[in-house]
Amino acid sequence: MSAENQYMVLLDRARAGDRAGMGELAGVVWRRLHPFVFRITLCHDVTEDVLQETLLAMICGVESLREPQRFWPWMYQIAYAKTRDAFRKRRRQTSVQSALLDRRRTDGAWGDGDPADARLRAETRERVAAAVERLRDPHRDVVHLRCYEELSYTEIASRTRTTPQRARVHFHRAKASLRQRLQACCT
Incomplete structure (x- = not known):
């Protein structure tokens, strides 16, 4: 049996719900895509994650x-x-880390500042957390996935079984709702 026919048989088995066929197909896919992804990432860890x-x-x-x-x-x-x-996520993490380092250089280390500033930051965090908890379930979930787990809209869509466009809409509406709630509590 040719390699092309073999993968088609595995694909048919996987589409029919055969777990063993899905496992074998995953092995074939892994072996075929590994060189492709590694040539792009040039990093074994990132290649494995992708x-x-x-x-x-x-x-x-x-x-x-x-x-x-x-x-x-x-x-x-x-x-x-x-x-x-993966590259976007790494770039986002790098920019956050550099922003934190810049802030530490200009403001001093965290906790060295004014106790009133520390209390204000703590109160702000509490208000934001309370406002997020009061959001509707789909909005709260997408805020958690986007802001805390730093997932892309595609990853959020696969986890919430929706489309990336719908995940963007939920996130946009969640931000608008949070903005309203936070403005209402601060005025």
Whole structure:
């Protein structure tokens, strides 16, 4: 049996719900995509993370794949998108870390400032946390996933079983609701 026919058999088994077939297909996908992702990331840890997220997306979406012959382009597209998300996340973390370092340089170390400032920051954190808790479930969930777990809209959509556009809408509405609640409590 040719390699092409073998993966089609595995794909059919996976789409039918066969867990063993899904596991074998995941192994084939891992071996085929690893060099592609590694050439982009040049980091083994990031490559492993991207491939895990790619396989998770495959497992969640393989049943809805309309054209089985488009499996490999679909997998490469997912892997490339996950790679871009990983770079964005790393860039965001790096910019936050540099902002914190800049603030420490200008303000001194955290806690060295005025006790009134520390109390004000603590009160602000408490108000924001209380306002987030009062949000509706979908809005609270998307705020938690976006702000605390720093997930992309695509990752949020896969976790909440919605579309990335819908996740953006929920986040936008959640921010507007938070803004209203925080303005109301401060006036």
